[in-house]
Amino acid sequence: MVDIKDWVKQNDFFRKKVVSKNENNELQILLANFQGTAQKKDIEVRTKLPGDYSRVKINIKAFSEKVMQDKGGHAINFKDNFSIFRVNAEEFDMPYWAHYAMNESGDLSEIAKYNNTFCYQLKRCNLHCPWCYVDDISKDGSEKNNPDWFSISQIVDEFEKARELHAQGNGSCEGPLNNYRPSGGEPTLAVEQWLLSLRELEKRKLDDEVFVQGDTNLTTGHFIESLEKSGTIEKHLLNKVGERNNFGLLCSFKGTDTESFLNATGMMPSEYAFLEEERWHTFEKYVKAGIDAYPFVYDPNPETLPYFLDDGANRFGDGFYLKTWILPLKLYGPEIERYAKKSRITLGDDKELRDKFKKEVQQNLDERFAQSKEVMQKILWDKFRLNYQEITRPRVKLNAPNFLSWFFSS
Numbered sequence: 001m002v003d004i005k006d007w008v009k010q011n012d013f014f015r016k017k018v019v020s021k022n023e024n025n026e027l028q029i030l031l032a033n034f035q036g037t038a039q040k041k042d043i044e045v046r047t048k049l050p051g052d053y054s055r056v057k058i059n060i061k062a063f064s065e066k067v068m069q070d071k072g073g074h075a076i077n078f079k080d081n082f083s084i085f086r087v088n089a090e091e092f093d094m095p096y097w098a099h100y101a102m103n104e105s106g107d108l109s110e111i112a113k114y115n116n117t118f119c120y121q122l123k124r125c126n127l128h129c130p131w132c133y134v135d136d137i138s139k140d141g142s143e144k145n146n147p148d149w150f151s152i153s154q155i156v157d158e159f160e161k162a163r164e165l166h167a168q169g170n171g172s173c174e175g176p177l178n179n180y181r182p183s184g185g186e187p188t189l190a191v192e193q194w195l196l197s198l199r200e201l202e203k204r205k206l207d208d209e210v211f212v213q214g215d216t217n218l219t220t221g222h223f224i225e226s227l228e229k230s231g232t233i234e235k236h237l238l239n240k241v242g243e244r245n246n247f248g249l250l251c252s253f254k255g256t257d258t259e260s261f262l263n264a265t266g267m268m269p270s271e272y273a274f275l276e277e278e279r280w281h282t283f284e285k286y287v288k289a290g291i292d293a294y295p296f297v298y299d300p301n302p303e304t305l306p307y308f309l310d311d312g313a314n315r316f317g318d319g320f321y322l323k324t325w326i327l328p329l330k331l332y333g334p335e336i337e338r339y340a341k342k343s344r345i346t347l348g349d350d351k352e353l354r355d356k357f358k359k360e361v362q363q364n365l366d367e368r369f370a371q372s373k374e375v376m377q378k379i380l381w382d383k384f385r386l387n388y389q390e391i392t393r394p395r396v397k398l399n400a401p402n403f404l405s406w407f408f409s410s
């Protein structure tokens, strides 16, 4: 039977594949190479890669005149706050996290400054989500597909180069580049990269302009504690991240009950069910550290979503209902093969069969998402007389649980 101690050891093993020291005794991490991957093909539909080890993501398409012209329309009017919040809700609200954190004036006309995000990917994950848009070879921790080692200062060099190209109008896409995202794989296998990146940006006097967007699958709380205990990472690392204004964290809850969690993470058999509680423990660590943590739920089960939200609200207060968003899943290149394997179907090169299978899987995901959205709307309306996503999230605060709140709620 696997338990949390074994899980910590497994993560340590994963970490050792992608974290080491360079000749100057600086931390270096192994980054995935996008060349030759299905993910590269998906990305290049919209943006060209700035290099082999990074990409630029456009968070909200409706903020980009070029993207919208390609679709036969126009970017939204940036004087119209209603349209801005509508597309935040329809796509992603990350640009607003950054805008809110960097400029509290309330004037939203500059929000598009934070639409483009420089991302790099640590070449190891600890989960196996079937719908992950990252190729397996880009998160297996192996030497396959020419990964390379980078110190944080080398990554920030790459970011600065890409930023310069954007400033000259020659970037991967139109507009400036002011978001920096350590991604993966699971970025917290090398959790110190957050603080090192924030410090490097500060050293280069970019901390007033650049927002760092972390992401995590919430399965490494105990692992981070073990790194701290052994002195592998500095003490109170998360609190030091939480002290910074220019950091926000995308926290992925996957599934809303044991079965949907295991399905959504590919962590069968059920002996990994203890990770369901680990994600709450990990989320609590971030909230307690003062990190601006944004709960997202991927692949919710509409039937258990209300219990999941109640559970979160018992732990973190009513803000949890308001700050949690569900996200739709769109099938890209790498996912179809995984779903086919899971369903024991061989697709081969038969395009018709592939398209039919993809359509069915996507339809299934879309239906569950539509039902879950209705559930969110009903809960928010019944509890607060608010529509789902009506409140902008950076303003919503979560309570860090303490002993007394546990005592009184149990």
Ligand code: SF4
Binding pocket: 125, 126, 127, 128, 129, 131, 132, 133, 134, 139, 184, 185, 186, 217
């Ligand atoms: S946790 Fe993220 S990177 Fe890892 S498999 Fe799941 S979606 Fe992919």
